[in-house]
Amino acid sequence: xxxxxxxxxxxxxxxxxxxxxxxxxxxxxxxxxxxxxxxxxxxxxxxxxxxxxxxxxxxxxxxxxxxxxxxxx
Numbered sequence: 001x002x003x004x005x006x007x008x009x010x011x012x013x014x015x016x017x018x019x020x021x022x023x024x025x026x027x028x029x030x031x032x033x034x035x036x037x038x039x040x041x042x043x044x045x046x047x048x049x050x051x052x053x054x055x056x057x058x059x060x061x062x063x064x065x066x067x068x069x070x071x072x073x
Contacts, residue, residue: 007073013064020057027053 027050034042067073 007067007071010064010067010071010073013060013067016060017057017064020053020060024050024053024057 027046031043031046031050034046
């Protein structure tokens with residue numbers, strides 16, 4: 001692939017990473033609000049969701065980086 005060429009797979013992986021980052025920010029915000037309310041049950045539930053989403057982000061980012069390395073795009 002030449003520099004400047006559009007790669008659909010790279011774009012899809014980038015979209016997944018960005019979407020997951022936005023999801024992480026939303027969960028972190030919700031968790032902060034729950035903490036401020038003293039809602040420990042929600043804080044803990046959101047903490048599990050945050051951990052799962054962090055793992056998802058790592059997998060997508062790893063796939064993105066591997067794609068870029070393998071294909072040079």
